[in-house]
Amino acid sequence: MASIARRPDGRWRARYRDAVGKEHARHFARKTDAQRWLDEVTASLVTGQYVDPRAGRVTFSSFYEAWSSRQLWVPSTRANADHAAATVPFAGVPLKAIRRSDIEAWVKALSADLAASTIKTRFVIVRSVFRAAVADKLIAADPCEGVVLPRRRKAEAAMRVPTVEEVGRLLRAADERFTAYVALCAFAGLRMGEASGVQVGDVDFLRRQLTVSRQLQRDGRETAVRTPKYGSERVVYLPDELVTMLAEHVRQHTPEGALDRWLFTAYGKPLHDNAVTFRWRQTRKAAGCPSIRLHDLRHFYASGLIAAGCDVVTVQRALGHATATTTLGTYAHLWPSAEDRTRSAASGLAAAALADYVRTAAAE
Structure with a gap:
């Protein structure tokens, strides 16, 4: 249910009820702006993407505390997750106020001291928190989306295989x-x-x-x-x-x-x-x-x-x-590459043919 009504002060009051019957309202100077806002809200309700504008007021740390208590983690995973969540600079910031630029600045700061693999581990934990917040309809989008992480060394360069x-x-x-x-x-x-x-x-x-x-x-x-x-x-x-x-x-x-x-x-x-x-x-x-x-x-x-x-x-x-x-x-x-397998196969053919060639030449 949605409606627009003119207020005595000349402004336009747009209001609607969400899926649980809670009323929301905003005031606009122009009726067209009020209608545009209602259209956007209605579309989000119909498509299932609606997010209560008040829901994102919970801070990152508060949401993490409630969310993490429901996770089936072994102690080592919980310790890593707790450390990552406690050390982010936006721990006390409301979820809806955290931007992609905040995540990028955090990753940039980590890259000065930590290895790329460690940064990725912490980033994955934080991203899971935001994805859970999106799933719970607390925020509309994950601010971690599109954030670029430091490049990890190639496996062949980073791996040490003893002789x-x-x-x-x-x-x-x-x-x-x-x-x-x-x-x-x-x-x-x-x-x-x-x-x-x-x-x-x-x-x-x-x-x-x-x-x-x-x-x-x-x-x-x-x-x-x-x-x-x-x-x-x-x-x-x-x-x-x-x-x-x-x-x-x-x-x-x-x-x-x-x-x-x-x-x-x-x-x-x-x-x-x-x-x-x-x-x-x-x-x-x-x-x-x-x-x-x-x-x-x-x-x-x-x-x-x-x-x-x-x-x-x-x-x-x-x-x-x-x-x-x-x-x-x-x-x-x-694993052997295609070149390695081709060379090995050709070597077997050559060895067999040359052995026959040597025997024939010796007989002559």
Whole structure:
């Protein structure tokens, strides 16, 4: 319901009721302006794009607090989101007053100190807040739309894949209780939390396979047991050498107990992230590989699978990626190109033909 009426002071009063029956009104000097405003409001009501002009008065931080309480996040994700929301310069600004220029200025300020990947992580969180506000009809548009982020380094430039010789040095330098841990990351591609969460019963020594069904995550000062990230539960097929190392580790360091006992422990408790990081720093220092991260061993494993001719889906499943797109986005540069495959095929043809040529020439 909408109407326009002339006021005693000569102005025109335009009013309408929204979908819940709440009345809204504005005053205009000209009737044509009042009619134009009513037409715009009516169109937004009909198309479902109507936003209550008073709704966007809630501040960014207030809306985030209510919205975040409904999200199904693991503690680490919540910690990252809380930090991102608390450090934006527009935390106390009403949602409807935040402009794209405010987002651009924030991203620009972050780029002076943070890596492009970190900026993207924070931006994605903030963008999710604004998208939720749009979905709740608090604001008409997402101010993050069209904001350009700093360019990330190409995967082939940013990725550090250790060499076989470096991995060998790391294994030799590791403490005897930590050697199997390093091997599990290098020859099974486990993430740090996944390797820390392995229990003895997860290893099937006869079938030579490992079931990845949990990870350890820091929850404040405590260590929590959770499912692997992005639902990446999987079965990893282990090489004989790794099975032997794991069996020897069990024999020496955890020979007795229930199947759900932890494979790697320190002072009777599973290895939390700080304990792993401390041991890893000692290991890489002793090996003379100070720049190699523990996660680089996962890249080493992936590169080995690709070099052996494994397809995208096989690598995806082995690494526990949610989609093959994630695998390609990370490791596409490691797969042979069309030129490589063509050259290899032609080389095989040439080798066969030349071998026959040599035999014929020798017979003559």
